[in-house]
Amino acid sequence: MPYTKRMEELVAERVPFVHAVVVRAQLPTAVSPGDDAIILSDGSIEGFVGGQCAESSVRTAALSALSDGRTVLLRVLPEGDPGFPDSPGAQVVVNHCLSGGALEIFLQPLLPPPVLWVVGSSPIATALAALAGPLDFTVRPADASPGPAGATAAVVCSHGRGEPEAIRAALEAGVGYVGLVASRRRGASVLEDMGLSEEERRRVHSPAGLGIGARTAPEIALSILAEIVTVIRTGDLARAGGR
Structure with missing residues (x-):
């Protein structure tokens, strides 16, 4: 052609x-x-x-x-x-x-494959990278250029290390889905201390992932990717500010 x-x-x-x-x-x-x-x-x-x-x-x-x-x-x-x-x-x-x-x-x-920005080197981060590939995501580690810019979704799974900074960077880059891997109580505390606007808070999912009873790192990664796919396919991601 x-x-x-x-x-x-x-x-x-x-x-x-x-x-x-x-x-x-x-x-x-x-x-x-x-x-x-x-x-x-x-x-x-x-x-x-x-x-x-x-x-x-x-x-x-x-x-x-x-x-x-x-x-x-x-x-x-x-x-x-x-x-x-x-x-x-x-x-x-x-x-x-x-x-x-x-x-x-x-x-x-x-359409270009969705970009997943992953922050952290935990077992959950490793599982996310492994599972995202077959789902046609482009996985971008936190230290890779250009950071969260242009990413479809971001998942912060650094277990307390630099979480507010990573969440803020993803929000300012216009990422529509930002997931924080944390307990419900700790995640709420992190987000409350950040002073997020109502629109920003709507884009942050904490705890990240669908409630499927996940326990292991691969199961948690599966629940997170399922949630990201859901917001992409339903159009919620576009309304939130991502692709």
Whole structure:
């Protein structure tokens, strides 16, 4: 495909985008099956998957796909034209300014893997790093550049060492999920002494992890990752300030 190199560059730079590929095209449309384009989060389109009218429908669907991470099979039909036989699961739009020729376009969002910033060298930190990899997280140790900047989630599991400083750094970096591994009582004391705003306190999860009765380090790491995945998939992370 003509945009393979550009896609590789965007992936390397951790830039989210949608790859749009024309699956079917009906005359007199100017595109052919296999034509593709890249749509960025600002709505700009690199490539050609139809004229101005088709582009507007593709842009709208692509931005929605970037938001929820789901692939879309988009059918763009001119007004009054039945177009192609129905495709199960396709999203159908009727574009009133489309001059003719139905289009079917596959939109695939490519989002950078979430970054997990891990503070501490405890057994829980080691277990987090081991379990996060298969879940497609990029694990960034606390001492690695650029720190919490750009991280999706941060987990502080240093058992009392530098906890307020690490939590503050993650909050100031805009990390949406900040987990503190501590008992409920000790965690509450740490956070109370920090004087967090209501918005900041909402982003800090203490004790980190879902209540699954975890006891061992791997079980605790599992509960934390389950909580992070939950807030990512439900959209709570985006509302909190992360990706």
